[in-house]
Amino acid sequence: MALNYNKRLQNIQNRKFDSFLNERLTSRNFSTSALSGKVKYLLEAMMPIGPKSNARTIQASQNVKNHLESSLDLHFERDYERQGSVETDTNIRVSDVDLLALIRRYHFIHPGMPNDSPYTESDPNQDIAEFRRQAVKILKAQYDDVTEKDKCVTIQNKHLGRYVDVVFAFWHNTPEYEGTNDIYYRGIKIGSRHAKVDYPFAHIRSVNKKGGDTADGSRRAIRLLKTLVEDCETAKIENLSSFHLTTIVHQMENYQLLYTPGTIADLEIAKAVSTMLHKIINNEEFRNSLRSPNGCERPLSGQNLVRELNIIKNDLDELIADVEVEIMTNFMTKSRILTY
8 A cells, every 4th residue: 555645744844743832843844855655754754853842841850850759758769760762862742751759768689789788677568659659749739730550650741732641660770880880881770679670771871872973874774663653554554663773773874874974875774674674584593592781681572563564665665666767757856855
């Protein structure tokens, strides 16, 4: 089925409308460019939301932190950190953000590490439950829209037009963190002392480093894949997550993703992503070997993702073919791309 570029471009405009700024965050040439819809879709799918909008999202999380810290009455102090696509500049919409709310007073340690001073003054699970209970009460007094979910509490900041997911967690220290005091090596446990350990700060730094090493090319590839998933018309993509898509791009070679403004690099990056998808789909051993950006997981291993990967690859290949035909048949297209 042919891709509906008019509908897809409208989807992009809707996702990139910032109600607080009252503006669409598409390219300034979006409405005036003579480029066809297919070419414009490729370019817009890969472009960032931009720092002005993301700054408002970060401000919304800071406001939540300030509300909590002004009213919490707990026996422990708190730390606050952010996670999510805003932190890596890979969001494709005016986005929400995860605000990690962490107990500072104590932490858990990695298996095998000596515990010379075990914490016994309170029950961690009772602490985090009370932390959440007080936070919900405070947030309901500040915001009209507060939703309690299993792993977080979501508020809507109607003034800024943003959602913030407040995620309650414990710190988890590793030997590397103890030796360096570098948050890259520090993990978290969400909601319970028995939860699995996650390493969001290693993920964020690794994704951002690759983004820098490829002059934003890897981020552009992630945004492209996210956009294709979001706009898929032939089937609802339910299993492929942003984490999977980020892992796929992260395992590509930097030279395949290098972005140079004023060229047709976006098309070349799209082709390289298609080649990577082909290998992942057709080589199970390779697919199962791919590690997440923080190096701790193999998110494509043992998961039934091939069907959805094929759907996204088919859409990507059709987009690539349509853009290539446009470039070959319209000599003005290439020059318009270079100035878009």
